[in-house]
Amino acid sequence: MILNNKVAIITGSTRGIGNAIAKRFIKEGAKVAICGSKLENAEQAITKMAQEMNFSKDQVLPIGIDLTNTESIKKMVSEVIQKWGKIDILINNAGITSTSSLLDSQDEDFYNMFEVNVFGLLKTTREVVKYMKDTGGSIINTSSMVGINGGRNQVAYASSKFAVNGITKSLAKELGQYQIRVNAVAPGVVETDMMRDSVDENLKQRLQAMTPLAKVGNPNDLVGAYLYLASDEASFTTGTIIQVDGGLVM
Numbered sequence: 001m002i003l004n005n006k007v008a009i010i011t012g013s014t015r016g017i018g019n020a021i022a023k024r025f026i027k028e029g030a031k032v033a034i035c036g037s038k039l040e041n042a043e044q045a046i047t048k049m050a051q052e053m054n055f056s057k058d059q060v061l062p063i064g065i066d067l068t069n070t071e072s073i074k075k076m077v078s079e080v081i082q083k084w085g086k087i088d089i090l091i092n093n094a095g096i097t098s099t100s101s102l103l104d105s106q107d108e109d110f111y112n113m114f115e116v117n118v119f120g121l122l123k124t125t126r127e128v129v130k131y132m133k134d135t136g137g138s139i140i141n142t143s144s145m146v147g148i149n150g151g152r153n154q155v156a157y158a159s160s161k162f163a164v165n166g167i168t169k170s171l172a173k174e175l176g177q178y179q180i181r182v183n184a185v186a187p188g189v190v191e192t193d194m195m196r197d198s199v200d201e202n203l204k205q206r207l208q209a210m211t212p213l214a215k216v217g218n219p220n221d222l223v224g225a226y227l228y229l230a231s232d233e234a235s236f237t238t239g240t241i242i243q244v245d246g247g248l249v250m
């Protein structure tokens with residue numbers, strides 16, 4: 001078990017990619033704060049996970065966190081410290097998306113996107129680093145293929161993910177002095193609620209056809225990259241963005 005006794009916060013772990021990461025981390029011995037936008041969502045996710053796998057109650061902590069609210073973020077971090085006394089791993093995975101042309105976009109569309117995907121991530125990282133700087137640790141940000149290649153009618157989302165990549169590299173440089181590694185994973189098209197909301201069947205078929213591995217990803221296809229970056233196997237890896245996209249972007 002390569003994450004034995006490590007403490008991990010995974011934002012956006014009630015569903016989709018974050019939930020797949022959480023399940024594997026628990027199997028690898030980690031203690032995981034399961035975070036959703038509401039406490040009841042996190043509790044429901046844990047109930048569902050308990051039907052699928054075995055883990056002790058002490059291995060999980062359900063948390064409702066509003067990433068647009070600094071006080072909510074601070075409360076989340078102090079709950080984790082209170083329960084487990086340290087934070088070894090932070091996965092900034094929660095995110096929102098939208099599809100809109102520039103000319104159809106309203107001011108709020110830009111603000112909402114950055115409030116969650118960029119400012120929420122920055123604030124969460126700052127609050128966690130206040131503790132992590134004493135122990136070292138691993139921070140992993142979920143970026144996106146559109147954070148590398150851009151996306152038509154996705155300027156708000158794509159620019160938020162370019163910002164995530166910039167944050168990853170800047171903080172890798174700044175936080176190395178504390179033995180904190182900062183990396184990102186850039187998923188391609190992955191079958192989750194987010195994808196189903198923004199990609200119709202026609203576009204899905206076309207994306208599949210353009211992908212060298214000829215498929216849309218499953219959340220479990222992403223987990224290995226996070227596991228590597230979170231573990232001591234990646235002890236000399238920081239500032240990288242690992243693309244996990246079936247070869248779609250290269």
Ligand SMILES: NC(=O)c1ccc[n+]([C@@H]2O[C@H](COP(=O)([O-])OP(=O)(O)OC[C@H]3O[C@@H](n4cnc5c(N)ncnc54)[C@H](OP(=O)(O)O)[C@@H]3O)[C@@H](O)[C@H]2O)c1
Nearest residue numbers: 012013014016017036037041067094095144189190192194
């Ligand atoms: N799926 C893809 O094709 C794809 C591709 C590239 C990158 N990504 C990135 O991967 C990450 C995970 O995406 P996903 O597809 O797994 O998404 P998802 O299935 O839509 O799940 C989103 C998660 O984020 C949480 N969340 C959303 N808004 C939040 C807020 N304001 N405060 C706190 N938590 C919030 C949700 O909590 P609740 O359950 O409580 O709502 C949920 O746990 C995102 O950063 C996304 O941009 C996804």
